[in-house]
Amino acid sequence: MKDSVERDGGEVARLRVGDAQSWEALYRRVYPAMLAYAERRLGSKEEAQDAVSESMTRTVSGMDRLAETGATPESWLFGVLRHVVLDRQRSSYRRRDLPVHRDLTPDGPLESVVVGDERDAVRAAFDNLPDRDRELLELRVVAGLSSEEVASILDMQPGAVRTAQARALDKLRSVLAWSEEVVS
Amino acid sequence: MTLTFDDDILLAALGDALTPEAVEPGAHELAALHRALEAWPADADDNDDVRLAPVIPMFTPTNRSVTWARIHRLRHPVAAAVAVGILATSGVAAAGVATDRLPGPARNVAYALGLPVTSPALESARGTMVQLEAALADHDAVQVRASATLLHTQMAVLSATDLTQIQTPATDLLVQAYVFLVAAAASQGTAAGAAGTSGGSGQSQSTGSGSSAGPVSSNSPISGGTTSQQSPANVGSGRLPAVPPIATTPVTSPPTSGGIGGTTSGTGSPGTTVAPPSMTPGPTPTTTTTTKPDDGGSDDVGSDDHTSEDHVSNDGSLAKSSADTIRKWRPHRSSRD
Numbered sequence: 001m002k003d004s005v006e007r008d009g010g011e012v013a014r015l016r017v018g019d020a021q022s023w024e025a026l027y028r029r030v031y032p033a034m035l036a037y038a039e040r041r042l043g044s045k046e047e048a049q050d051a052v053s054e055s056m057t058r059t060v061s062g063m064d065r066l067a068e069t070g071a072t073p074e075s076w077l078f079g080v081l082r083h084v085v086l087d088r089q090r091s092s093y094r095r096r097d098l099p100v101h102r103d104l105t106p107d108g109p110l111e112s113v114v115v116g117d118e119r120d121a122v123r124a125a126f127d128n129l130p131d132r133d134r135e136l137l138e139l140r141v142v143a144g145l146s147s148e149e150v151a152s153i154l155d156m157q158p159g160a161v162r163t164a165q166a167r168a169l170d171k172l173r174s175v176l177a178w179s180e181e182v183v184s
Numbered sequence: 185m186t187l188t189f190d191d192d193i194l195l196a197a198l199g200d201a202l203t204p205e206a207v208e209p210g211a212h213e214l215a216a217l218h219r220a221l222e223a224w225p226a227d228a229d230d231n232d233d234v235r236l237a238p239v240i241p242m243f244t245p246t247n248r249s250v251t252w253a254r255i256h257r258l259r260h261p262v263a264a265a266v267a268v269g270i271l272a273t274s275g276v277a278a279a280g281v282a283t284d285r286l287p288g289p290a291r292n293v294a295y296a297l298g299l300p301v302t303s304p305a306l307e308s309a310r311g312t313m314v315q316l317e318a319a320l321a322d323h324d325a326v327q328v329r330a331s332a333t334l335l336h337t338q339m340a341v342l343s344a345t346d347l348t349q350i351q352t353p354a355t356d357l358l359v360q361a362y363v364f365l366v367a368a369a370a371s372q373g374t375a376a377g378a379a380g381t382s383g384g385s386g387q388s389q390s391t392g393s394g395s396s397a398g399p400v401s402s403n404s405p406i407s408g409g410t411t412s413q414q415s416p417a418n419v420g421s422g423r424l425p426a427v428p429p430i431a432t433t434p435v436t437s438p439p440t441s442g443g444i445g446g447t448t449s450g451t452g453s454p455g456t457t458v459a460p461p462s463m464t465p466g467p468t469p470t471t472t473t474t475t476k477p478d479d480g481g482s483d484d485v486g487s488d489d490h491t492s493e494d495h496v497s498n499d500g501s502l503a504k505s506s507a508d509t510i511r512k513w514r515p516h517r518s519s520r521d
Contacts, residue, residue, distance in 0.1 A: 018224050027209050027217055036204030053213045060220040122201035141199040169191050172198070 015073060016063050026073050027056055033143045034081050040138065041085050051088055055081040075149035078139060082153055125175040133168035140165060306346040309338040313350065316357050325368040332361035 014022040031052065038048035058080050059066065059073075066076050126134060139150045140161075147165070151158040209217075286294055286301060294301045312335040319327035339347060339354055 018221050020218060020221050023217060023221060024214060027214065031209045031213075032204040032207050035207060036202070049210075049213065052209075053216050056213070056217050057220040060217065060224055063224070118197065119201045122197050126198060126202065137198060138202065141195055142202050142204060166191070169194055173194060 012066065012073065016066065018060075018063070023056075023060065026077075030074055030077055030143075034077065036142055037078070037138055038081060038085055041135070042088060047088065051081060051084045055084045058084070071152065072149065074143060075145050075153060078143050078145060078149075079153040082135075121176060122172075125172050128175055129168060129171055133164070133171060136161065136164055137168050137172075303343070303346055305338060305342055306349065309335060309342060309346075309350055309354065312338055313354055313357055316361060320357070320360055320364055323364070323368075325365060328361045328364055328368075332358055332365075 011022055011026070015026065034052045034055065035045075035048050038051040039045050042048050042051060055077060059077055062080075066073065069076070071079075126137065129137070136150060136154065139145050139153060140147070145153070147158045147161045150156075151161045154161065156164070288304065288307075291301055291307060292304050295303055312331055316328065316331035316335055319331050335354060336358060339350070342350075
């Protein structure tokens with residue numbers, strides 16, 4: 001994704017002048033990842049759609065600053081989306097860790113592991129990670145942001161992001177190894 | 185199932201597992217985006233204004249904004265409230281003074297302060313005149329008597345300046361009140377018979393040396409002391425005139441401004457003399473009232489039972505002062521009050 005942005009170096013310039021086509025293209029490109037991120041954190045698809053839409057509106061209003069910071073549109077959008085999500089979580093007193101942690105029992109995600117769906121196994125292991133780790137991995141994997149971009153969004157140092165990412169992957173790996181042992 | 189635990193592969197697997205659905209923003213969301221884009225230049229200007237506001241004043245302060253800014257500088261809200269209250273009340277007071285419409289206490293204060301407002305005494309007298317007019321219109325004898333007495337009393341304490349403002353209409357009103365009361369007394373028939381003896385052809389003529397300083401209207405039934413078309417004898421006979429007669433009897437001595445009442449003289453019986461309160465108040469109003477108009481019995485108009493002190497003698501001397509008048513009328517007034 002970042003490559004595509006770099007490939008089209010004039011995108012930011014077009015966005016900055018309010019080019020509707022560029023904004024719509026950007027919207028379509030990042031919409032799935034933003035919606036997934038928001039839905040995972042808010043627990044509601046409708047609320048996630050509202051959050052994404054609000055994030056786009058805010059981003060349009062602040063497009064001047066987008067150019068000033070030098071950030072990519074995606075990282076800027078996710079940064080705005082994260083604040084919108086946090087605001088909604090605070091306002092609704094629903095600081096949810098969604099999806100909820102599910103026990104790896106034969107009746108839970110482990111069952112899907114047993115049945116051999118690797119994707120479900122990874123997803124189940126991911127859901128059992130702490131919220132902070134999940135958010136970091138989402139921004140890195142789902143949104144496709146670089147460590148620097150994630151660092152700017154999470155207000156961390158890039159090195160700390162890399163360390164935290166490695167720690168989160170270790171946890172994920174442990175969970176998956178444990179589940180494999182259980183299966184085997 | 186085989187799980188590879190290499191970081192890169194794990195990230196790839198994670199990405200594959202968390203791949204979001206291929207969804208696109210709906211028409212509503214795209215419309216919201218376009219609305220934001222359309223409004224963007226204005227929003228951007230607004231944002232610039234907000235950012236620059238603390239540094240550069242973006243508006244020219246008006247007098248109103250300056251005033252409000254000064255009010256807001258007041259650190260205590262109570263002080264601001266007091267300031268606003270003072271402004272509001274002073275404005276109301278100024279308006280009240282300008283229009284001369286002030287309630288009694290406020291008028292007293294304003295008059296005491298020397299503000300250009302009508303004196304409370306004059307205002308009270310005017311109010312009494314209104315009441316007296318209303319009472320006359322309603323043919324309310326009790327109220328007429330009370331208001332007339334009160335008006336007479338109030339006129340007695342007015343300053344010369346104030347008195348000149350109401351002297352003419354007040355005198356007219358008092359005359360009308362007197363006429364009305366006489367007629368009212370006659371209508372009760374309490375003076376029947378006796379009045380006939382006292383009236384006769386008697387005529388009383390007001391010959392007060394000080395003749396009326398009080399501006400009795402030219403059409404006043406008492407002016408000049410001319411003979412009325414219907415004498416008190418007729419009144420005493422029970423014939424109720426549409427407009428109570430006055431003139432010779434009862435005789436009103438036109439008051440003098442100096443309080444020197446005119447004298448009455450006439451050929452009629454002294455017992456027929458019934459004088460209304462003095463039209464001209466003064467330090468010593470000289471009004472002779474010999475009969476309480478609505479009293480029955482011996483006090484009736486034309487009654488021979490009047491004592492000498494209740495009458496104006498034929499030689500025109502006024503024996504009674506306004507104080508006597510008030511003393512006679514006061515019980516009724518007190519009962520009203």
